[in-house]
Structure formats: C-alpha cells, structure tokens
Amino acid sequence: MSHDHGTLLITGADPLGEGHRTDLLIQDGIIRQMDEGLTAPEGARVVDAGGKVLLPGFVDPHTHLREPGREDTETIASGARAAAVGGYTAVMAMANTTPVTDTATAAEWVYDRGRETPHVDVVPVGAVTKGLLGEELAELGLMHRSRANVLMFSDDGKCVHDPLLMRRALEYVTDFGGVVAQHAQDPRLAPHTACCHEGPYSGRLGLPGWPAVAEESIIARDIMLAKAAGSRLHVCHVSTAGSVELIRWGKSMGVDVTAEATPHHLALTVAELEGYDSVYKVNPPLRAMSDVEALRAGLADGTIDVVGTDHAPHGLHDKQHDFETATFGMLGLETALSVVSSVLVAEGRMSWADVAQAMSVRPARLAGLDGHGRPIAIGEPANLTLVDPAATVVVDREDTQSLSRNNPWHGRELTGRVVATILRGRPTFLDGAVTDLGPEPTTKA
Numbered sequence: 256m257s258h259d260h261g262t263l264l265i266t267g268a269d270p271l272g273e274g275h276r277t278d279l280l281i282q283d284g285i286i287r288q289m290d291e292g293l294t295a296p297e298g299a300r301v302v303d304a305g306g307k308v309l310l311p312g313f314v315d316p317h318t319h320l321r322e323p324g325r326e327d328t329e330t331i332a333s334g335a336r337a338a339a340v341g342g343y344t345a346v347m348a349m350a351n352t353t354p355v356t357d358t359a360t361a362a363e364w365v366y367d368r369g370r371e372t373p374h375v376d377v378v379p380v381g382a383v384t385k386g387l388l389g390e391e392l393a394e395l396g397l398m399h400r401s402r403a404n405v406l407m408f409s410d411d412g413k414c415v416h417d418p419l420l421m422r423r424a425l426e427y428v429t430d431f432g433g434v435v436a437q438h439a440q441d442p443r444l445a446p447h448t449a450c451c452h453e454g455p456y457s458g459r460l461g462l463p464g465w466p467a468v469a470e471e472s473i474i475a476r477d478i479m480l481a482k483a484a485g486s487r488l489h490v491c492h493v494s495t496a497g498s499v500e501l502i503r504w505g506k507s508m509g510v511d512v513t514a515e516a517t518p519h520h521l522a523l524t525v526a527e528l529e530g531y532d533s534v535y536k537v538n539p540p541l542r543a544m545s546d547v548e549a550l551r552a553g554l555a556d557g558t559i560d561v562v563g564t565d566h567a568p569h570g571l572h573d574k575q576h577d578f579e580t581a582t583f584g585m586l587g588l589e590t591a592l593s594v595v596s597s598v599l600v601a602e603g604r605m606s607w608a609d610v611a612q613a614m615s616v617r618p619a620r621l622a623g624l625d626g627h628g629r630p631i632a633i634g635e636p637a638n639l640t641l642v643d644p645a646a647t648v649v650v651d652r653e654d655t656q657s658l659s660r661n662n663p664w665h666g667r668e669l670t671g672r673v674v675a676t677i678l679r680g681r682p683t684f685l686d687g688a689v690t691d692l693g694p695e696p697t698t699k700a
Contacts, residue, residue: 263680264295268304268641270631272607276306281637284679289633302685304641307674310611312344312638314618314627316436316515317411317491317563318588320346320377322368324353328659329568331365335372336656337566337588339683342640342673343375345619345627346566346588350382351412357382357393359401366403373691374683378622381405383424383435387413392424399431406623409436411491412538414473416442421477425486434487434513434621437477439498440539445469450579452525452540460528462578465540467495474498478505478512489621490514492565494539496549503558513621515563516550518587518594519663523547527663533574533581534661537567554613555604561618564591568659586662589655592640593648594664596671600644607644615640626679641675648672656689 263281270277278293279286295301315338321329331348338346348365350356356365362379369377381398385391387410398405408428415421415437424435445465451457453464474490478501481488493499493514505512519537524544527535535541553559567584574581595614599605605613619628629635648669652662676684683690 261680262296262299263637263677263682264293264299264301265309266293266301266303267306268309269306270309271611272308272644281680284637286631286633286635286637302675302682308607308642308644309631310607310640310642311615311628311631312640312676312678313342313592313614314622314624315343315346315564315566315588316407316561316618316621318346318348318566319351319568319584320348321568322352323364328570328573329657331368331377332372333656333658334566334588335374335377336689339374339676339689340656340673341588341590342592342642342676343588344638344640344676344678345376345378345622345624347378347380347407347622349380349411350409351387355382355386356380357385359394359397359403362398362403362405363401374689375678376624376627378624379403379405380436381408383408383410383415384420389413389415389417389420392420392427395424395427395433399433406433407436407489407621408433409438409491411436411438414438414440414442416473418476418480422480422484425481425484425488429484429486432487434489436489436491437473438491439470439473439477441469441473444472448579450536450540451528452542454525454543456525456528460531462528467497470495470539471497471501474501478510481512482508482510486511488512492517492520492539492563493550493559494520494542494546496546499549499553499558502553506558513560513617514558515561516554516559517563517565518591519585521547521550521554522594522598523663528578531578533576533578534585534663536578536581536583537585538583551599551604555599555609560613561621562591562595562614563618564588568657569661570659574661584661586655586657586659589657590650590662590664590669592642592673593669593671596644597669601670637677637680639677640673642671643674644671646670646672646674
C-alpha cells in the first residue's frame, strides 16, 4: 500500500493539556482540520495520541552543535537527531565553533548544513566579536543580510566584558531588530579557572570559586546599556537568585531584556560536586538550592522567559580529567522536557500551557522564527510535540543520538517524556526512534 507522505492524522490529542481531546488532520505541513472523530484520508499516516498532551514544537535558543571543528563530539546531524528525541523542531547553534561563526560566509555554511538535516530547523547564532576575542565587532550586519538571516549574536562561552564594545553591539543590532545574547561572567571576578559556586562547598572541596556577583554585575551593567541603546538583550543561562531579581528589575523599567534558565540549573545543585565528578562541571556552575528555587519561581512567573538547554557535548578525553582541568558543559537536548516536567509541572508550579510558552512560543519569538511556537489551530504550521506526562524514564547515557556521553541525568528517574515530534507535518521522532520517512499508516504513540 502506498502512503500519502503529505497527510497525517493525529487522533485523541489533548492540546496544551487542558483536558479536551481532538483529532488533527495535517496536510502539506499545515493543520487543516481539528475536531473529534475525523476520518483519515486513504493512505494517510495515523498517530493515536491516546489523550497525551500536544504542544507546539520546542525551540532551543542555546545549543552547541560543535560543527565545524569538533565533529568528534557532535555534528549538526547528530545534534539534530538528539533535538528530535527531545521534542525540538528548531534549535539555535552557538557561534563558538572552529572556525568561529563570525562572518557571513561562516553563518551561511552552518545554515546550509542545517538545511541538510530533516530532523530539526538549525539556525546559526553569530558571534558578537571576531574570534570571540572581545576586541572588535564581528560582521553583524553582513551575517544578518546573508541568506542565514542571523538575528541573534553571542560570544557564549565567553563574556563580552568590554562595556564599550557591548554598547556598540547593542546599538548596531537595533537597526534590524537583532538581539545580543550575553554569557554574563566578569572575567576578573570569575576567571576561567573558577569552576565551583563560591561558598562552603568551594572552600571545603578546594575548588576555585565562581561568585554570584561575577554574573550579576554583568547583567546589571548590560541592562543599563540595553536601556540606553533601546536594544534587545538576552541573558544566557541565568544561575543565581540575584540575577533573577535583576531581570525582574530590568523588565520593570521597560527594558527589552529576556533570560533563559537551563534544565540543570533548575534541578541540580552544587552538592553534586561532592564526588568531584567532572560531568557536573558547567559554566556558570551549579549553585545553591536557594538559587535553584529562585530560578524555578522566576520561570514559573515569567521573569525568566525561556528554557535553553546549553547542550554542550564533549568527548571523554575532554571530560575525564581532574575537576579543575576538565572541560565545562553537559548534554541537555534529549532530557530537557523530562526535567522541566519533573521539577515544575509535576510539582504544580507550571501548567502545560506554561511549558509551551517557555519552551516554544517565547524562544521562537526571541529567535524570530515565524513558523515555530505557533498556536495549535487550523491554518497553522504543524510543528508539534506529543508528551506523555505520566511516563517515567530512567536516563541511560548510552541511549542517545548524541555523539557524546557527558549526561548529568544518567541513572536518574524523571517523570514525563516526549513520545512524538512532528516537523512540518512529518514525524521526526516516534515509537522511541528517530525517523526519516515517518511511521507506518497506523501507529500507537
């Protein structure tokens, strides 16, 4: 039997987890009908959602896909497959590659490579400064005017610590509605050797401390610079309670500032460092439980706008060192929904509609992705994620699409998991497997 690869029927879905089941008929990547009891056209694929929660496809504003330069740890293709498993339909690829994405040519290369993968839309982030050196602005305007249409710029991994250079970048991107995404880390207060939240643990473990003020002082400065420039500022991986208050303060003044929290900063604390396991070495570092609670509250009330994974794959030869010399970073794409579900939804802090805002609607808006983060409605693009809120999963670092294994969730039981990801009406993840061709005509999710 031949199948109509342009037609998909999802039956019994619960949009936004509001308790109202419906069927969705999707044709040519668009939701054409929504009602109960829809009949599948001949040859259409059918996915039985079984009352599971249907959300707009997730958008990750912060991933490291490592290509070009470190294809041994991740490629755009492997990262895209990991994204599909995690429910993502679009991801932003950070600029700290080799070579750095600091020219229009480099941005177009990432954009073109991204278009080769069928699993997720890959959008390049441009560097703020040439070579991430913090000395001279990169080709911001040329990257934006290229076919990559770059809107977000970041030296992530490094801070744009020169206030004059940061001011100029903010002023420059206002011409085309761009946004500067800052890795807030004063290099004098927290040099690269800093690797542990400054406090009792850093003293007792003998690890160089990374004080909260190193993050907070840059955020406060940048909010004032963005206010002066009338520009958009995005704060990457917020990690402290003080940072949440600063973001709240900036918004109260009408500054166009957004912020993200990572799954690991929403769930893990500095106590994980007791065993000196370098998988927990991340920048900014895991903080105290009081900071974790502030981040959860900030995400729940909208002060923190989005969840960004900071998916940072590394090879074993980069991570298996003593804690101080091991590389910063951990995986995040495949487990993000389960972590957010476990610590916020299951605890009653966020609804599934709130999750849709934080993981799809707002990050799509931040990145200027018109086809993502859209309402689940007739006439809208069918970029969708199906979630089983009741499912439990024990994370296994070997069960991954990533080329790396630096997974901080290994062995942990989480609640809630993605069971299907649909990109423009085409399943990219279903039945526990990444797929290029979609499911058979009738498939139970």
